[in-house]
Amino acid sequence: PSLQTGERVSLSLYYESLCPYCADFIVNKLSKIFQNRLIDVVDLRLIPWGNTHILPNSTWACQHGADECFLDVVDACAIRVWPEWTHFRFIHCVERLHLMGKHTEWRSCFTTLALDPTPLYNCYNYGLGYRLEKQYADETFALNPPHRFVPWVVVDGLPLQQDYQNFISYICKAYKGSSLPSACANPSSSYKVDYYESES
Template sequence: MPLHRQTEMVGSSYSFCHVYISFLLVAMLLLLGPYSAYSSDQKVTVSLYYETLCPYCANFIVNSLVKVFEKGLISIVDLRLIPWGNGWIQSDGSLSCQHGPDECLLNAIEACAINVYPDVNRHFRFVYCIERLTLEGRHNEWGSCFGEAKMGSSPVDCYNKGNGYMLERKFAGETARLNPPRRFVPWVVVDGQALQEDFQNFVSYICRAYRGSQIPEACTSLPSTIDSFEENSENSVCYAGELNNSTSFRH
């Protein structure tokens, strides 16, 4: 075969391969597009610092924070729950909680659930259940939440092995490093910005902080600016330093 003919065939094959590879790349981008739009580096980090038996934390979780799971908002949110709140560590290493030993127990149990079941869709159901019982004055029935959340007893095993205590020490350290310092709970931080008294307006802050292109329905109907807020009454949060049947706890 003449050399020029061989050269034409090689060039033709190269062009075909180039076109085919380009086609595959475009197809992959089209297929991955909807998923890559919600990549973790574009998600807005929302951290809630709370304590399990503060009624205002329970009310916020049950009646407000649950909105994260509505209208597609969770697709752009990395939700973190930190159950420590206004607790403190005694000089002997024991933990004290603002609302007594039951709160220390439930803080540790929820910490274990979050650790054992890192998928927020799973552990939030458990946390939601306990906080709903708190609002109803039935927090001692927290054991029923394992069934309601379709969760095994692994969080209890975690607690019994002392891991709950260690997780609480970790959360205590994270809470102590907050800047500005936490003054009360619930304390909400959106992408590093403490919302302070404006925590009920967290959805607007999430939507404003989001930099991706796939806007969830939860954000499309919100105003482009965050309106001024009315400060919460002094009884709508649990302030640090207030004592309410606090008791030391050590596992």
């Protein structure tokens, strides 16, 4: 049976494509929610903007240079043209390449994942990606409290701040459905958050 929208836990990741900490989180931590099926109770949103600034002439200054600006737009297009699991796999592939020092080989992810690149290229070439990025910029700038670093993880409106690597425990705490996902019942599949648990 499918979950009602109100039972799902919102999980938002504010990141930038060439941030090594973001790449590590996406590849080695966030991917766990697909492996342990926690994704079944989560609404996952990826927001590729991060610490980018808009200059007075309306151009963007990305923290890790022009390649990052380019790949942020590519990510925005991937999120638009492919469903959740597909665009996550693509972004995961690109970030894994980045961790290996090979982000310029990002196009190989189309072949690796057997994806038709045409929808993404159309999104990029016709300017939709830039409009999507502007929306992500507005959303990032509107964060309250403002993000202080990336990756910036928010669970059901709660910014996890420095405790972002324990996001699975926060998802389990926030879940209001009738049956607790098995990932929450198994301590080995989530990170212990002793100080958070002692507050409840």
